[in-house]
Amino acid sequence: MHQLDPLDKKLLQIIQDDFPLVSEPFTEIGARVGLSAEETLARLKKLKQKGILRHFGASINSRKLGFVTTLCAVSAPAEKEEAIAKQIAIRPEVTHCYLRKHKFNIWFTLVAKDWPAVEKILEEIAKETGLRPRHFPARKMFKLRAVFHIADN
Template identity: 40%
Template sequence: MDAHDRKILDIIQSGFPIEERPYAAVGEQLGLTESEVLARVRALRAKGVIRRIGANFSSGSLGWQSTLCAARVPEAQIEAFVAEVNSHQGVTHNYLRDHSFNVWFTMIAPDMAAVRATLAEITSKTGIAVLNLPAEELFKIKVDFAMEGA
């Protein structure tokens, strides 16, 4: 990565321009063209430096419910279980852990009844019970990785 790549990463982590042509706006800040910024972002994605570009919404502020879920999934069933979990629109992300509860995921839905219905459907289709762990208190941690000077 060169200095321009690091500056692009600094900008898009938390200051992604909400404009019709956001990469042109980033380019203006850096003295690059829109095409140059897009090519750099694509290259950073291809290298795995950037995994995802997308907005984060506060589900509670939008009137939705979110929850953390965990399941004990036998090794031989992980792929099928995760495929079922991922087939549900409200699942935001999931990950494996080295723990007896080895598959964790988060999901959002219009209300807790919809969350419970989705979890029941996952259990029905997979035969694996899902632990529903809605937050009792919300802690938001903002993480930016300063790239300038790195």
């Protein structure tokens, strides 16, 4: 586990929960914690390099734009599961991909323009991997707001 100094904690809290929508956001963020925009960006880049900051960007509500999403799974041989998971994860329609301790050991989420497109993508994955993906469309979504409170308050 990485130790974060108080400034890094504050920066991570701001970019998760209170990112300023202004023309110079890193100047604004830096001013809140006593850093320049350059110092702020340098710290965030280091956190990204360390793997602490995994993703930095907007999360689009694809359903509001008319896309469909579904949870998918395949059962892969243990000796090939990592390679197959990487093969699936590089597809642009896949937003998340996980290895699980389960009969279906690779789980992934898929976003597509419609249900026929989902079926086509799953057929392509089947041809590429030799496995038969299954998908589990949601009946109702319960969206959680994932903010990790790490700043010293």
